[in-house]
Amino acid sequence: MASLLDASKPRINCSMLSQHIGRGVCFVGRVEKVHPTGKTFSVSDGEGKSATVELNEPLEEELSGIVEVIGMVSSKGVITTTTYNILREDKGIPFDLELYNEALKVIHDFPQHYPFEVAASG
Amino acid sequence: MCCCFFLSFFLSFFKFIEQFYSYIVFQNIRKLDGGNGPSRFRVMMSDGRHTLSSFMLSTQLNHMAEENILAPNCICNLKRHVTNILKDGRRVVIILEIDVIKPAKDVAGRIGDPTPYTEGKSLKYTSLILQQCSVNTLMKGLNRDFGKKAPSVMPNTPGGSSKVVPIASLNPYQSKWTIRARVTNKSSIRTWSNSRGDGKLFSMEIVDESGEIRVTGFNQEVDKFYSLIEAGKVYYISKGSLKLANKQYTSVKNDYEMTLNGESTIIPCEDSCDVPMVQCDFVSIGDLENRDKDAIVDVIGVCKSVDDISRLTTKSNREVSKRTLSLMDMSGKVVTVTLWGEEAEKFDGSSQPVVAIKGAKLSDFGGRSLSASFSSTLMINPDIPEAYKLRGWYDKEGHAMDGQSLTEVKGGSGGGNTNWKSLSDVKTEHLGHGDKADYYTCVATIVFLRKENCLYQACPSQDCNKKVVDQQNGMFRCEKCDKEFPNFKHRLILSANIADYGDNQWVTCFQESAEAILGQNAAYLGQLKDSNEAAFDEVFQHANFNTFVFRNRVKLETYNDESRIKATVMDVKPVDHKEYSKRLILNIRKLAANH
Numbered sequence: 085m086a087s088l089l090d091a092s093k094p095r096i097n098c099s100m101l102s103q104h105i106g107r108g109v110c111f112v113g114r115v116e117k118v119h120p121t122g123k124t125f126s127v128s129d130g131e132g133k134s135a136t137v138e139l140n141e142p143l144e145e146e147l148s149g150i151v152e153v154i155g156m157v158s159s160k161g162v163i164t165t166t167t168y169n170i171l172r173e174d175k176g177i178p179f180d181l182e183l184y185n186e187a188l189k190v191i192h193d194f195p196q197h198y199p200f201e202v203a204a205s206g
Numbered sequence: 207m208c209c210c211f212f213l214s215f216f217l218s219f220f221k222f223i224e225q226f227y228s229y230i231v232f233q234n235i236r237k238l239d240g241g242n243g244p245s246r247f248r249v250m251m252s253d254g255r256h257t258l259s260s261f262m263l264s265t266q267l268n269h270m271a272e273e274n275i276l277a278p279n280c281i282c283n284l285k286r287h288v289t290n291i292l293k294d295g296r297r298v299v300i301i302l303e304i305d306v307i308k309p310a311k312d313v314a315g316r317i318g319d320p321t322p323y324t325e326g327k328s329l330k331y332t333s334l335i336l337q338q339c340s341v342n343t344l345m346k347g348l349n350r351d352f353g354k355k356a357p358s359v360m361p362n363t364p365g366g367s368s369k370v371v372p373i374a375s376l377n378p379y380q381s382k383w384t385i386r387a388r389v390t391n392k393s394s395i396r397t398w399s400n401s402r403g404d405g406k407l408f409s410m411e412i413v414d415e416s417g418e419i420r421v422t423g424f425n426q427e428v429d430k431f432y433s434l435i436e437a438g439k440v441y442y443i444s445k446g447s448l449k450l451a452n453k454q455y456t457s458v459k460n461d462y463e464m465t466l467n468g469e470s471t472i473i474p475c476e477d478s479c480d481v482p483m484v485q486c487d488f489v490s491i492g493d494l495e496n497r498d499k500d501a502i503v504d505v506i507g508v509c510k511s512v513d514d515i516s517r518l519t520t521k522s523n524r525e526v527s528k529r530t531l532s533l534m535d536m537s538g539k540v541v542t543v544t545l546w547g548e549e550a551e552k553f554d555g556s557s558q559p560v561v562a563i564k565g566a567k568l569s570d571f572g573g574r575s576l577s578a579s580f581s582s583t584l585m586i587n588p589d590i591p592e593a594y595k596l597r598g599w600y601d602k603e604g605h606a607m608d609g610q611s612l613t614e615v616k617g618g619s620g621g622g623n624t625n626w627k628s629l630s631d632v633k634t635e636h637l638g639h640g641d642k643a644d645y646y647t648c649v650a651t652i653v654f655l656r657k658e659n660c661l662y663q664a665c666p667s668q669d670c671n672k673k674v675v676d677q678q679n680g681m682f683r684c685e686k687c688d689k690e691f692p693n694f695k696h697r698l699i700l701s702a703n704i705a706d707y708g709d710n711q712w713v714t715c716f717q718e719s720a721e722a723i724l725g726q727n728a729a730y731l732g733q734l735k736d737s738n739e740a741a742f743d744e745v746f747q748h749a750n751f752n753t754f755v756f757r758n759r760v761k762l763e764t765y766n767d768e769s770r771i772k773a774t775v776m777d778v779k780p781v782d783h784k785e786y787s788k789r790l791i792l793n794i795r796k797l798a799a800n801h
Contacts, residue, residue, distance in 0.1 A: 177783065177784065180784055183784060183787055183791075186787075186788075186791050187787060187791060190791055190794055193798070194794070194798070
């Protein structure tokens with residue numbers, strides 16, 4: 085899905101999932117439960133709400149902590165992953181998910197000041 | 207709140223009728239039993255700015271109180287009234303006609319922060335502020351269901367027939383009175399010895415719902431009463447002498463002060479829950495700049511940070527403990543408060559408590575600062591409405607604010623008082639153009655470092671950094687130390703340009719900040735410059751385009767008829783992204799709210 089990675093991928097949280105169905109997004113959240121098959125897991129955002137993430141291949145590693153998932157939102161509100169990043173908790177300053185959520189809200193409340201769409205396509 | 211007062215009330219003399227419309231908030235009501243005849247209701251009103259309790263309901267309106275139409279917090283339109291002047295000059299407003307335009311249950315809490323209105327000002331309410339006010343009483347267990355409950359019986363005053371009067375009504379012309387008040391502050395016994403003999407005294411401040419007053423007892427009264435009285439407890443006091451107050455040493459708001467004499471009695475009162483804990487007329491921290499130094503003020507704020515305790519030796523070779531804390535209130539301003547002695551030792555600033563100080567001394571040290579003297583009363587998390595308001599505000603927004611400090615601390619930020627500015631703010635606000643230097647903190651990126659002449663040869667002595675003169679004979683002379691040395695030490699003076707989204711600024715960085723920016727110490731750099739120029743250049747390349755939090759000092763300097771702003775970096779720190787993000791989000795939300 086190379087085209088997905090070229091297009092803009094707005095950062096969202098769970099409450100914005102429904103507005104981005106069929107679109108590429110970037111979701112940062114805390115890993116909650118990993119399915120035994122390793123092909124799907126749940127993440128919670130800074131507001132405490134949960135979403136489901138699906139992978140193309142089963143996980144090859146232990147997944148825990150904060151993860152950044154880039155993928156597409158399916159019609160059922162599930163994120164099908166293109167790629168993911170683990171934000172390691174043992175390195176650097178611990179990630180503040182609640183603060184991230186506050187920043188997310190600002191970006192979405194003032195899109196005129198955060199024109200990511202333009203930047204990506206330009 | 208049901209409290210009955212027995213009050214003799216003499217209405218006489220001038221009655222002039224004023225008619226005006228006034229929206230005021232009904233605050234509080236008291237029923238006065240006049241003995242024979244109908245009950246009288248005394249009412250406290252507020253216009254959002256001030257409270258005034260000299261209102262009486264005319265008897266034809268008694269039903270409004272009895273049927274709870276007039277309930278605390280309701281907003282009223284005062285339509286007709288009459289103002290009477292009492293024998294002692296005080297005025298009382300008799301309410302003849304009043305409409306409740308918004309019932310109490312529809313009013314959600316306190317409007318503004320009203321303070322008791324002081325006599326002497328015009329009684330005309332020209333400000334029509336429709337706000338919401340809560341009952342301005344400082345009591346626990348408020349019972350506002352007046353009218354639903356039978357008024358509580360006045361506890362038997364000692365001596366039977368004495369009537370309890372409010373402190374506010376005390377004057378030198380009446381002697382047979384009893385008051386019921388709480389002791390807020392009791393001093394220690396002081397003794398003196400002069401040509402006229404020896405003596406001892408103690409003083410205390412007492413408060414009731416109507417006000418406060420300072421009380422002093424001398425000699426025999428000290429023996430009689432000192433051990434009986436405990437601060438915080440309520441007593442019936444009668445037959446003290448009143449005289450004009452000496453306002454110089456106290457912030458107690460009363461024109462008179464009381465002296466205990468041979469006829470005075472002080473008896474503990476058991477039923478004390480209605481008597482307020484303290485009477486304070488708080489000054490906003492932002493207003494402290496407008497007050498004269500040495501003024502005595504009451505303040506309340508959140509303790510943002512507290513320093514460690516330190517010990518000083520006084521001139522009389524006594525050791526005394528000292529502790530400073532920063533206090534911030536809703537004005538966004540911060541002031542440094544100094545505590546002494548036991549208060550300093552006992553103070554616990556963890557969990558950022560609300561701190562109120564009655565009778566703090568204002569000084570112009572560092573601009574404006576406060577000190578809690580022996581006559582101040584320090585209260586931690588007091589049970590008063592102002593404290594709850596502050597707590598709510600702080601938890602919601604205040605905690606993320608840095609606040610602007612009225613007390614300038616030299617050499618880096620002392621306890622969280624940062625003056626955040628953008629570089630364009632510095633120019634538009636003309637910082638540094640005044641008599642004194644200005645200090646500010648900013649987040650900025652280094653865009654240029656001048657590597658030429660960033661090092662100079664300095665005197666090798668420990669505490670001297672003066673530039674030495676190369677004698678060209680292997681010796682270096684320091685004019686300040688008046689000595690010659692065979693060596694020198696390298697020191698940095700780094701000229702840099704820093705920039706943010708709005709503007710840029712040329713700054714000078716001395717040793718510590720320069721070393722922090724370059725990531726190398728001066729001695730090593732001095733060596734590198736002569737031995738490996740490529741490596742020396744690389745240090746500067748590497749240091750460029752880094753972002754830091756700069757604390758800078760700016761001042762307009764005149765040099766040979768030319769005036770220029772000179773900016774010096776006092777401190778450099780890495781950016782705390784979490785704190786920065788929080789601050790940005792807060793500022794963004796604030797900006798959005800104001801549009």
